Amino acid sequence: MDNALVVVDDTDMHRALLAEAGRLAHDTGAKLTVLAWITPDQVDETADNLEAIEQVEGTSYSEPEPTATAAQFARQFAEDVFESFDESIEFTADGIVTTENERADAIIDTAERLDCDHVFIVGRRRSPTGKALFGDVAQRILLNFDGTVTLKMD
Template identity: 35%
Template sequence: MDVALVAILGEKVDTRLLNLANQFATGTETEIVVCKFINEENYQNDVKEASRKGHQAPSSESIKEEAEKTAREAAERVFDADVNYSARGAVGPLPKEVLETAADLSCDHLFITAKRRSPAGKVLFRDAAQSLMLKFDGSVTVNFNHE
């Protein structure tokens, strides 16, 4: 059975990306895994900010559970009834966490969203999507975000 990973990397869920994965899997035995990834660096910054303000910082486990809930709700809204899918959340360094998750799941296909940037912008902003396209050992479908 083929396995495809839909990697949600940003704050917003890319519905168009999920629709592409739905079309890809419809009528096949492909299993789609929708995963909302939280960048560990962003999580650590949130923990520091909460601590600075005297608030209780959320645990990485609660962040992971919330990310999984986001992924599941997005998949439920988009995927057809005959599409075999699961949802998960992950916290870790990007893009490393995406590549490790894909390897653990033996994924053949990766779906990601990327921002349109100049080559210099990709270098300056360490574009995770660019790195995933180069390092993933399989097919990659990219939806370019026009925001």
């Protein structure tokens, strides 16, 4: 493992996955990128909330750049996870905006853009019918990423 990507969300399972990936990257000297994602609906909701605040306060706010917002979440989440470690874990943070249906492809594209050879993800347990009808992000990454995938089941 030379360059790893860890996909995170704000759950205990993702916290545990990131801790494992951080230790492994530190011990092997690998580069580590922490990736968070948000949906276009979340972007729109944030813009609507800012507009409502502007109308009430009579002020103006610049709209945050969505990928930067996701990257900031990834950075803060990783700092929170790694603060209890004895050693310093070096990482970079990145963010993407994607729909649920396109999330697997967006994660793979990000891993390829960053030249990652390892992806860490959390998967959900689903019935075979659920996978067939709704797809499965973890399964699509496992089948389509040209590298090692570590999957932690939720």
